[in-house]
Amino acid sequence: MFKKILIANRGEIACRIIRTAKRMGIKTVAVYSAVDKDALHVDMADEAVHIGPPAAAESYLVIEKIINACKETGAEAVHPGYGFLSEREAFAVELAKHGIVFIGPNPKAIAAMGDKIESKKAAAAANVSTVPGYLGVIEDEQHAVRIAEEIGFPVMIKASAGGGGKGMRVAHSKAEVLDGFKLARAEAKASFGDDRVFIEKFIIEPRHIEIQVLGDKHGHVIHLGERECSIQRRNQKVIEEAPSPLLDPETRAKMGAQAVALAKAVGYDSAGTVEFVAGQDRSFYFLEMNTRLQVEHPVTEMVTGIDLVEQMIRVAAGEPLKFAQDDIKLNGWAIESRIYAEDPFRSFLPSTGRLTRYRPPHEGPFEDSVIRNDTGVFEGGEISIWYDPMIAKLVTHAPTRNQAIDAMAHALDAFAIEGIQHNIPFLSALMQHPRWRSAKLSTGFIAEEYKDGFKVQHPEDEAARIIAAVAASIDFISTRRRRLISGQIVGRPIPVDPFRCVVFEKDLEFHVKVSEVGGSGTEAEEWNVSLLTLRGREQHTYRLASFWKPGDLVWRGTIDGVPRTAQVRTVPNGFKVSYRGVSAVTFVYNEREAKLAALMPQKKGPDHGKELVCPMPGLVVEIAVKVGQEVKTGEALCIVEAMKMQNVLRAERDVTIKTIKAAPGDSMAVDAVIMEFA
Structure with missing residues (x-):
């Protein structure tokens, strides 16, 4: 077995590989660009080597620099993770020339399957159905x-x-x-x-299903079941799950056998993924093969109990697989949510900046499920424009799909991030979507269900009541704390008025009475919270129990005995509460304050109707118009690149270009003016 390996990657996948290597007693070497000098993977590794400037083409993609880092540190093998050099035949060849082991498939298999065009030719030659x-x-x-x-x-x-x-x-x-x-x-x-x-x-209403294969250097190849990755945005996977809710045992066996046959045909000897596009009738066609570890590999690990990184290392060291196809059993259901630095309320545009708060949910058992969080960031770290915007991969595993979804909803509510925009509100809302929960999926799901983009989900019905109850209870605690600090009346604390008026932004209002039941110190505090809606005059009473204290970003507790979690942020006269994809600013007043607050004028935001502002931090690649040009609705104005993605900014109405304030090559901040309209 290797004594020291180098990870030719960064971010969460580098951290994930390091964790397995440490468990196996293998020392690790990280490589890093100038912008990554303080990154988490650098801190976790036993050694780290600087390999160049931020641009990947000058650092993580330079084979010579990776080989020199191996020689400098004495690393015997290299794990490429995913992306960067992971599917470059030339990289594996050059490593071999220098006596360094590539922890991945042999160069011939990479050449045959790593290139998407060549892989389709190989699949056709092997009589695999192709698109x-x-x-x-x-x-x-x-x-x-x-x-x-x-x-x-x-x-x-x-x-x-x-x-x-x-x-x-x-x-x-x-x-x-x-x-x-x-x-x-x-x-x-x-x-x-x-x-x-x-x-x-392009197959109409397709589903994206992939088979995880694993081979060794002794001719043994097996598959570890499937993953479904149909929830995608711009062809980027957002949610993955294992197994697929579409497949039956017969189809699973057929797809698995086809994937194994293809892997054997090219002499595959590592972890890899054979991807298929499937119809709603369970017909399927070979799409491509990824000759590397997939981003979504954790869901397969959770349902099979097999550490894929460990198996890749053992195979690269020449060890045979210790299990056969009949040994592989799928246990329960796993779901992965990709946490991205992007703004779901602005067409999912990338967001960069410092993570002023990064508090993921607790990993490990939660009721009948398990929570796992693979990440490469930390509180105080920087999300830059140079690399993929992924922050973390949140995974839940439970006996059934619905239980895994509920566990994911809880975990997302418990995930606190500040300093940048992120897609947790969208993921939380998606967990409640009836089409998602009923598994009526396709790769067009997001485009079909959010045709006008993702909007703020306003509270209604039970979600509104729960948010109001949480807001009222934490206001009760906060007010009690202020009264204790302020002083006492004749030797006893100033009493807290149990009556509150909780007002939402969208003209929704509750009259609330909070009754403290008990609990303190090591016991959760408990309250009865009675809510009376002003519309309809319906009354509801909840029993809340929680350890929440002022300053906590997450409210954790139970409501009527059921575990609940919500995000909490303090705002003037109230709280912003986010729960199950619904977010609301709640103002908590006494009744007189509520009447006075209703008379206050609403503040209006700036008018950008005559400007094109940059929706994300990025680099101007192209200006597609000239001063004085008349532009029709939908025509391209410019292209801005951020996190390796090119975004076309188009005219939202007919306009005439008055001035252009940016040029190709300019770096733009969020809301920086690119051009003005007449």
């Missing part, structure tokens, strides 16, 4: 249009060397092919150093 498409070299945009018209719309434009949703576009028309081909090539070049793309038929 109709064009696998040759596409010369230019017009060639791409001719191919698309021959295949028939819609088509998928994909980076040959790609993965992770980068360099991928769906086109429904000639115009979209022209636009998508250019953008896909640019993203492919920026992310993988290879601008080749191919085109294939």
